[in-house]
Amino acid sequence: MTGLATWGFAALFVLVLVGWHLSYTAARLDRLHVRLSGTLAALDAQLVRRAEASVELANSGLLDGATALLLADAAAAALEAPHESGEQRELVESDLTEALDVALTDEVVAGLEASGLLGQDYLGRLRSACTRVQLARRFHNDAVTDVRRVRRAWVVRVFHLAGHTPLPGTVEFADEAPTRLGA
Amino acid sequence: MRIGIVCPYSFDVPGGVQFHVRDLAEHLLGQGHDVSVLAPADSDTLLQDYVVSAGRATPVRYNGSVARLNFGPVSAAKVGRWLERGDFDVLHLHEPVTPSISVLALFAAQGPIVATFHTSMLRSRTMQTAYPLVRPSLEKIAARIAVSEDARRTVTTHVGGDAVVIPNGVYVDRFADASRRPEWTGTEQRPTVAFLGRGGGAGKGRPVVAAGLPGGVQGLPGLGVLVAGPGDPDAARDGMPPGVADACEFLGAVSDEDKASLLASAGVYVAPNTGGESFGIILIEAMSAGACVLASDLPAFSRVLDGGAAGRLFRNEDPADLGRCLLELLRDPAGRRVLADAGARRARLFDWSVVGGRVLAVYETLVEGRAAARAAPQPGWQRFLRGGVGR
Numbered sequence: 001m002t003g004l005a006t007w008g009f010a011a012l013f014v015l016v017l018v019g020w021h022l023s024y025t026a027a028r029l030d031r032l033h034v035r036l037s038g039t040l041a042a043l044d045a046q047l048v049r050r051a052e053a054s055v056e057l058a059n060s061g062l063l064d065g066a067t068a069l070l071l072a073d074a075a076a077a078a079l080e081a082p083h084e085s086g087e088q089r090e091l092v093e094s095d096l097t098e099a100l101d102v103a104l105t106d107e108v109v110a111g112l113e114a115s116g117l118l119g120q121d122y123l124g125r126l127r128s129a130c131t132r133v134q135l136a137r138r139f140h141n142d143a144v145t146d147v148r149r150v151r152r153a154w155v156v157r158v159f160h161l162a163g164h165t166p167l168p169g170t171v172e173f174a175d176e177a178p179t180r181l182g183a
Numbered sequence: 184m185r186i187g188i189v190c191p192y193s194f195d196v197p198g199g200v201q202f203h204v205r206d207l208a209e210h211l212l213g214q215g216h217d218v219s220v221l222a223p224a225d226s227d228t229l230l231q232d233y234v235v236s237a238g239r240a241t242p243v244r245y246n247g248s249v250a251r252l253n254f255g256p257v258s259a260a261k262v263g264r265w266l267e268r269g270d271f272d273v274l275h276l277h278e279p280v281t282p283s284i285s286v287l288a289l290f291a292a293q294g295p296i297v298a299t300f301h302t303s304m305l306r307s308r309t310m311q312t313a314y315p316l317v318r319p320s321l322e323k324i325a326a327r328i329a330v331s332e333d334a335r336r337t338v339t340t341h342v343g344g345d346a347v348v349i350p351n352g353v354y355v356d357r358f359a360d361a362s363r364r365p366e367w368t369g370t371e372q373r374p375t376v377a378f379l380g381r382g383g384g385a386g387k388g389r390p391v392v393a394a395g396l397p398g399g400v401q402g403l404p405g406l407g408v409l410v411a412g413p414g415d416p417d418a419a420r421d422g423m424p425p426g427v428a429d430a431c432e433f434l435g436a437v438s439d440e441d442k443a444s445l446l447a448s449a450g451v452y453v454a455p456n457t458g459g460e461s462f463g464i465i466l467i468e469a470m471s472a473g474a475c476v477l478a479s480d481l482p483a484f485s486r487v488l489d490g491g492a493a494g495r496l497f498r499n500e501d502p503a504d505l506g507r508c509l510l511e512l513l514r515d516p517a518g519r520r521v522l523a524d525a526g527a528r529r530a531r532l533f534d535w536s537v538v539g540g541r542v543l544a545v546y547e548t549l550v551e552g553r554a555a556a557r558a559a560p561q562p563g564w565q566r567f568l569r570g571g572v573g574r
Contacts, residue, residue: 035323035325040552045555132544135544
């Protein structure tokens, strides 16, 4: 009888231990998912800010018509893209990066710097938005790496701890700030 | 913004991380932010009023050297209280894998965490044993900063993921505005050479200088060599040819002010370090002061000097090359001025106004993201699970 009780307690102990590990892992995963939603929201916000800064610069009248049109087109496409990350958005954001790089030549940047406070303000905002896009993308991809690593663990897969949250993927697009911005 | 900064090393003794934390905190305070620094410190150490002491540090051997660290349940409780009282928007931990208050804060903290990795010499053995233990906590770090490419490589190999490189900062103007001392200033044809070192520590390259100087001294009689830093002058004089020893003036340990004056007065600053340094902060200080820099071609130094455009590089651990480059520089005042001007321009990139702005951009990216994510509608069950505690 005592033997049975001992086995019962041992089983109970193991069950409690497993239960604790499960809840601990679930909490850890939840914390990671919170971090992930934060970094994704940051990336989205910075991308929108970059596109808006580009639209403003294009509409400022400080650029020549052709450059302004080119920049406005890419920026508008970025603003219209669905806000969820996906291949389509990565493409339009890469296009905006390229458009910025093409538009902001040495002469254009020098012209804007010389045009007075307004031009400097546009450049400053664009510069800050470009660096923050880079930061936000890196932080987001770091979070994705962490989430994916934890979700590969067997406890998470067997006990379905991630629920219905889709497995995140890294966000890949060209985000280099135009070299002449000096960001 | 309410910013909490944790420094794992004691403020009782000077060190690179401590200076970095102090300068960053002062820059952020100057920008109007609310900053509190938590660091180990003895009760009789005079602290700036933004620094909170985490108690007395214990000297321990860790990662190959003796560091003054803070650990144990009492420290953990202190860290917890500091976090609670601070209610920070951002928590910035330095060296989060050092067994000191940084790791305690990492375990205890919730909310956005930024971590800066300084070292490029983490032992992989320590990492492998400690990682399963700290990994879940390291996942809380939302933004990683490395102070150099070498430190970043440590992060990518040992921690996984990536880090943003934001270099150490320098208050450039403090060096650019430093006054010259006539006794340390040479003439156009007979300039002075400055060398700063922390005694005979390994990797500081004093033997290379001792072996390389004869070339310079014998080529230019009357040259003045200024050696600053603690250490025994007699020990250093031993092994130098008599003519060289006479040309050297040993200044001993110098104050920050004297260091700036020395760098501003000297014609050429020599950094002969043979390795171990992850970042050349002293090079930037010398460049800020307007000295022409001659440094060994360590990858970190080469990056700071822009591959040789902002200062001369010589082959590491090659006294003959050092002597040759030194002599060339000493004989060419115009070339020296070109390098010094390029160096002074490049040093501006490392000014705290630039570096601090980048750190602040990291904070803001994190805080905005957190706010945006919280504002977004959450599924009902998630709201239910997190309840009013909301994180």
